Amino acid sequence: MLDMNAFFASVEMRDFPELRGRPVAVTNGLDGTCIITCSYEARAAGIHTGMRLYEARQRCPELVQRAARPEVYAQVSTRIMDALTQVCPDVEVFSVDEAFIDMTASQRLYGTPIRIAYLLRRAVYQASGLLSSIGVSGDKTTAKFAAKQNKPNGFTVIPPWEARQHLKHVPVTALCGIAQGIGRFLAERGVHVCGDMVRLPIGELAKRFGNPGRRIWYMAQGADPEPLHYEVAAPKSIGHGKVMPPDTRSRDVILTYLLHMSVKVCARMRRHDLEAMTYSIALNTRDGWIGSKQRLGIAGDDPRELYQLCLHTLEQCWQGQGVFQVQITALDPMPCKRQLDMFDTQSHAQRQKGQQLFQAVDAINERYGDLTLAPALLLNRSKMPNVIAPSWKPKGHRQSV
Ligand SMILES: [Mg+2]
Numbered sequence: 024m025l026d027m028n029a030f031f032a033s034v035e036m037r038d039f040p041e042l043r044g045r046p047v048a049v050t051n052g053l054d055g056t057c058i059i060t061c062s063y064e065a066r067a068a069g070i071h072t073g074m075r076l077y078e079a080r081q082r083c084p085e086l087v088q089r090a091a092r093p094e095v096y097a098q099v100s101t102r103i104m105d106a107l108t109q110v111c112p113d114v115e116v117f118s119v120d121e122a123f124i125d126m127t128a129s130q131r132l133y134g135t136p137i138r139i140a141y142l143l144r145r146a147v148y149q150a151s152g153l154l155s156s157i158g159v160s161g162d163k164t165t166a167k168f169a170a171k172q173n174k175p176n177g178f179t180v181i182p183p184w185e186a187r188q189h190l191k192h193v194p195v196t197a198l199c200g201i202a203q204g205i206g207r208f209l210a211e212r213g214v215h216v217c218g219d220m221v222r223l224p225i226g227e228l229a230k231r232f233g234n235p236g237r238r239i240w241y242m243a244q245g246a247d248p249e250p251l252h253y254e255v256a257a258p259k260s261i262g263h264g265k266v267m268p269p270d271t272r273s274r275d276v277i278l279t280y281l282l283h284m285s286v287k288v289c290a291r292m293r294r295h296d297l298e299a300m301t302y303s304i305a306l307n308t309r310d311g312w313i314g315s316k317q318r319l320g321i322a323g324d325d326p327r328e329l330y331q332l333c334l335h336t337l338e339q340c341w342q343g344q345g346v347f348q349v350q351i352t353a354l355d356p357m358p359c360k361r362q363l364d365m366f367d368t369q370s371h372a373q374r375q376k377g378q379q380l381f382q383a384v385d386a387i388n389e390r391y392g393d394l395t396l397a398p399a400l401l402l403n404r405s406k407m408p409n410v411i412a413p414s415w416k417p418k419g420h421r422q423s424v
Pocket residue numbers: 026027028029030120121
């Protein structure tokens with residue numbers, strides 16, 4: 024596994040040399056209150072991901088806050104993943120800054136896994152100007168564990184035949200994929216560190232958690248059977264959300280945000296030849312999320328139709344209370360059939376016209392940037408930050424921030 028060092032913070036330090044050597048914290052926009060990631064200088068002061076900014080400032084008054092630049096991180100990530108693929112074709116992009124690499128096919132060409140690991144790290148540096156940590160082992164879980172040791176710039180090799188011994192005294196919850204809940208289940212049965220696992224019959228885990236339980240039993244013994252996954256799975260949903268100025272009560276402003284998200288959701292569906300019938304339209308208010316699920320007559324990807332659903336939702340669910348965030352999610356995206364309503368020739372013609380219109384809009388925006396061509400109402404759209412999802416992938420339908 025290759026894992027970038029404090030990825031977002033490192034990109035900031037790469038692009039703004041005055042930040043180098045200083046404690047840097049990255050937040051979602053300058054209004055963000057939660058630290059997404061921070062430099063190793065900040066970590067040395069006890070600051071960590073997820074910490075509130077005011078608390079971090081108390082610990083480290085000289086902390087420099089930077090607004091995240093998700094578009095840049097996405098670009099850099101794509102370049103890094105491409106560079107890895109140049110060395111080894113079998114790469115599973117695990118997150119925006121982590122990848123599993125199967126070296127098997129490259130060993131005849133490049134030699135030992137250790138040599139390949141050096142080549143990978145060099146390729147990443149050449150492509151991005153950034154340093155990374157690498158963990159080499161015989162299975163995914165041990166490799167990921169190894170990559171976390173000796174950070175930053177770690178280079179950790181755990182030969183597969185030593186993996187079991189190596190993990191013996193490691194708490195089971197330190198392994199990727201063993202969450203607190205499973206950790207409690209294991210602790211109740213006397214399994215605290217990986218070495219305890221041999222005493223627990225695999226059947227007990229299988230009975231409670233099915234196949235993932237069986238996998239955990241092997242993981243703890245340095246023999247994770249999970250293969251690499253190269254394809255991005257078909258999406259279960261496609262959504263976009265945006266944080267608003269706190270306590271927004273203007274109907275027009277809220278509608279502008281909803282239209283903006285409608286345009287983004289539909290553009291992303293069209294890019295991947297998907298359409299959807301059911302949408303969740305939600306507003307985050309002081310009292311929590313309000314909103315509704317709405318259905319189109321037939322599946323589509325036209326933001327004007329989606330916007331109509333937003334109008335319904337606002338009418339039904341919103342009583343003028345302050346809104347902090349909007350979110351629109353297509354719940355059942357599926358490959359486009361471009362089904363037409365055969366009893367309604369007028370809508371038939373309209374839909375065809377709509378499809379032609381959006382083909383042109385997409386072509387222009389592809390060339391000149393998102394929202395070059397967009398509904399006029401969006402001229403007033405906010406400059407509030409986009410949010411990069413942890414599940415972001417450089418290929419396929421998730422390539423969007
Ligand atoms: Mg990382």
